[in-house]
Every structure is written in C-alpha cells, then in structure tokens.
Amino acid sequence: MPLHQLTQLIDQHFEALSPELQRAARWVREHPSALGLQSMRQTAQAAGVAPATMTRLARALGVGGFEGLRAPVVLHLSDASRRSTPINELAAVSEGHDALDQLIQAQMGNVRSIENNAQTTVVAAAQAILTARGVAFLGSRASFGVAQSLQYACDWLRSGTWLAADASHAGADRLADLDSADLLVVVSQAPYARTVVEATQEAHARGVPVLALTDSPLSPLAQVARWVLQFETRATGFFHSMTGAQALGEALMNEVAVRGGDPVTRRLAQRQQRHRETRTYWAGGPRGPRPTKAGSPPS
Numbered sequence: 560m561p562l563h564q565l566t567q568l569i570d571q572h573f574e575a576l577s578p579e580l581q582r583a584a585r586w587v588r589e590h591p592s593a594l595g596l597q598s599m600r601q602t603a604q605a606a607g608v609a610p611a612t613m614t615r616l617a618r619a620l621g622v623g624g625f626e627g628l629r630a631p632v633v634l635h636l637s638d639a640s641r642r643s644t645p646i647n648e649l650a651a652v653s654e655g656h657d658a659l660d661q662l663i664q665a666q667m668g669n670v671r672s673i674e675n676n677a678q679t680t681v682v683a684a685a686q687a688i689l690t691a692r693g694v695a696f697l698g699s700r701a702s703f704g705v706a707q708s709l710q711y712a713c714d715w716l717r718s719g720t721w722l723a724a725d726a727s728h729a730g731a732d733r734l735a736d737l738d739s740a741d742l743l744v745v746v747s748q749a750p751y752a753r754t755v756v757e758a759t760q761e762a763h764a765r766g767v768p769v770l771a772l773t774d775s776p777l778s779p780l781a782q783v784a785r786w787v788l789q790f791e792t793r794a795t796g797f798f799h800s801m802t803g804a805q806a807l808g809e810a811l812m813n814e815v816a817v818r819g820g821d822p823v824t825r826r827l828a829q830r831q832q833r834h835r836e837t838r839t840y841w842a843g844g845p846r847g848p849r850p851t852k853a854g855s856p857p858s
Contacts, residue, residue, distance in 0.1 A: 560622070562591060563793050565631040568620045570775055576619060577776035583608045583616045587628065588777045589749060595632035599625045661795045669803030672791035673810055684770050685814035689823075691742035691768070693719040695734060699755045705772070705804045712812040715830055716823045723758070725746045734758055739766040745784075746804060748774040748792050759783060772807055799819045 567815040569584045576584055586606035587594055594602055602625075603610040688694055694713060698706025703724060710722045723734050723743075737743060743762045747755050756779045763769050763783035771784035774792050781787045786812065790803035816823055834840060 560631045562631045563791065565620075565622070565628075566591075566775065568622070570777065572620055573777060576616075579608055579612055580616050580619060582606060583612050585777050587616070588775055589751070589779070591632045591749070594629055650789055658795070665793045665795050666800060666802045669791045669793055669800050670806045671806045672789070672803050676788050676807070680786060680788065681811065681814050682818070684788060684811060685818050687742055687768065687770055687786060688713065688811075688815050689717065689819055691719075692740040693721075693737070694742045694744060695721055695723045695737060696744045696746075697723040697734070697755060697758060699724060699752040701799065702746040702748065702752070702755075702804065705801060705808050706744075708805065709744060709746070709808045709812065712809075713815065715827060716812070716815050716819055717826065734762060737762055737765070737767045739768065742768050742770060744770045744772070745780055746772045747778070747780055747810070748790075748799060748804065749778065751779055756780065772804060778812075785823070 566588055569588050570625065573581060573584055583603075583606045584628070586602075586608075590827050595607065597605065599613050604611050606613075613625050613628065619622050620628070622628055622630075656810060694715070694717075696706045696710040696775070698704075706724065707722055710720055713720045721733060743759065745755060745759050750843065759769060759771075759780055760783055767842070768786075769780070769784040770786045770788070771778070771780040771788065772788050773780045774786075774790060776787060788807055790807045792799035794800040816827075
C-alpha cells in the first residue's frame with residue numbers, strides 16, 4: 560500500500576474513531592517518518608497512548624497489526640532513500656517515458672484532488688476573501704511560493720492584501736494587527752512548518768478567521784481554521800508535490816474573481832490601465848521590436 564493511501568484511510572475513518580484512537584491517528588498522520596523508524600512502544604510513547612492502542616488503530620483502519628501500519632511508511636522511506644542518490648536520480652531519468660508517465664499521472668491526481676472540496680466550501684472561502692477588511696497570506700518553505708502566488712493574484716482582485724513573510728519579517732509582524740474583521744489565508748502540508756502553525760494558532764486565539772489550504776483535515780491548521788480546502792501532495796520523487804496546492808489556489812482565486820462583481824471588474828480594469836501606462840510588460844512581440852531605419856526615431 561502506498562503511503563498516500565494510508566493517509567487517506569486515516570482521513571476517511573478519523574471521525575468514527577474513539578478519542579484515544581484519534582490521538583494515535585493524528586500522530587501517525589503528522590509524523591509518518593518517525594513511525595517508519597520506531598518500535599510500537601516508542602511510537603505509542605511519542606503519541607501519548609498505550610502500545611495496544613497502535614494495534615487497535617491498525618485494525619480499525621483494516622491494515623492488520625502494527626507492522627501493517629508501518630509497512631507503507633517503510634516502503635516510502637526506502638524509495639526516497641534510493642531516489643536521493645545522484646546515481647539513482649540519473650537512472651530514473653534514463654528510464655525515459657516510464658518515469659515521465661508516472662510523474663504525469665501523480666501530478667494529474669494532485670490536480671484532480673481539488674475536486675474533493677465541496678463547492679459550498681469553495682464559495683464560502685471566496686466570499687470570506689472578498690468581504691474581509693484585510694487579507695494576509697502565510698506560507699513557509701515549499702508552501703511559500705503558493706502563498707505568494709495567491710497574494711499576487713488576490714491583489715489584482717481587491718485591495719488590502721499582503722504576504723506575511725518577507726526578508727525583513729515586516730509582513731509577519733503585521734499578523735499581530737489582524738482581528739476578527741480580517742482574514743488569514745495559510746498554506747501548509749506535512750511536515751508542517753512550526754512557525755506557520757504557531758502564527759496561525761496565535762491568530763486564531765485572537766479571533767482572526769482562518770482559511771487553510773492544507774493536505775489533511777487532521778493538520779494542525781485545519782484544527783483552527785473556519786474554512787478548510789484540501790489538496791494532495793503525491794509525488795514520484797523525493798519531494799512532495801506542490802502542484803495540487805497551486806491548482807487549488809488558482810481555482811480559489813478564479814472563484815473570487817467570478818463572485819467579486821463590479822468592484823473586481825473595476826479594479827482589474829484600473830490595474831490593466833496602470834500597467835499599460837507604465838509599460839510594465841514587454842510589448843515587442845516574441846521576436847522583439849522591429850529595428851528602425853537609420854536616422855528615424857523609434858516608434
């Protein structure tokens with residue numbers, strides 16, 4: 560069983576589990592690498608449950624005993640280890656179409672995963688972005704690019720947005736100014752960046768509404784978010800894929816644009832006019848501007 564199927568099993572069965580099994584399941588979902596390297600007793604101690612609970616969790620998920628729970632993780636770690644060496648990376652490239660086909664299938668699955676989000680939730684998230692006084696976007700490490708892309712797109716659609724991560728940390732400092740009239744949009748996937756989780760929890764404690772784009776309903780971000788949109792991170796290489804997160808972000812911004820009405824239309828027109836006036840974008844065509852004749856002024 561691939562690791563992503565194990566995490567899906569946990570997500571599907573989570574609500575039906577007892578509180579103790581939920582505690583164990585959440586730990587497994589958030590610490591898969593540790594599960595693959597530890598004994599049942601060590602795992603139970605780290606999760607704060609009795610060793611027998613890990614066996615009961617495995618049975619509740621239909622994977623047999625504890626070793627059945629560990630097996631997908633061990634296989635995943637073994638595959639990642641082989642892929643991490645330059646020689647094997649070259650070997651994977653030399654496989655040609657087989658490796659490329661696997662990559663394409665994984666990425667297509669990540670994109671399709673955004674269809675699992677209820678349309679009502681997507682609409683509610685878009686409305687929250689449109690009606691908030693200010694909107695901060697937060698993401699770190701692999702998720703930083705997605706958060707930045709979201710903020711860039713959203714800034715075309717409404718004012719009062721900013722990226723809560725920059726070299727000066729000024730954006731992060733502004734998170735302390737958010738209140739219940741604002742919105743924090745956060746992007747993260749396992750393993751979750753500690754600074755992002757803590758900043759999100761602090762904002763939630765102050766009454767700031769949170770919209771989370773994340774990989775599981777069990778993620779620490781989902782636990783404090785008012786709206787949760789999920790994506791998958793399936794990959795054939797060492798790193799988790801961000802394709803699903805990017806696709807989800809684009810779908811969300813499209814929903815914001817569609818539902819924004821006249822204010823969004825006016826802002827888009829003003830932004831486009833400003834860029835034309837300042838010649839923001841290259842206008843010479845794919846081959847560049849035509850050269851002028853000697854002595855004639857440039858057009």
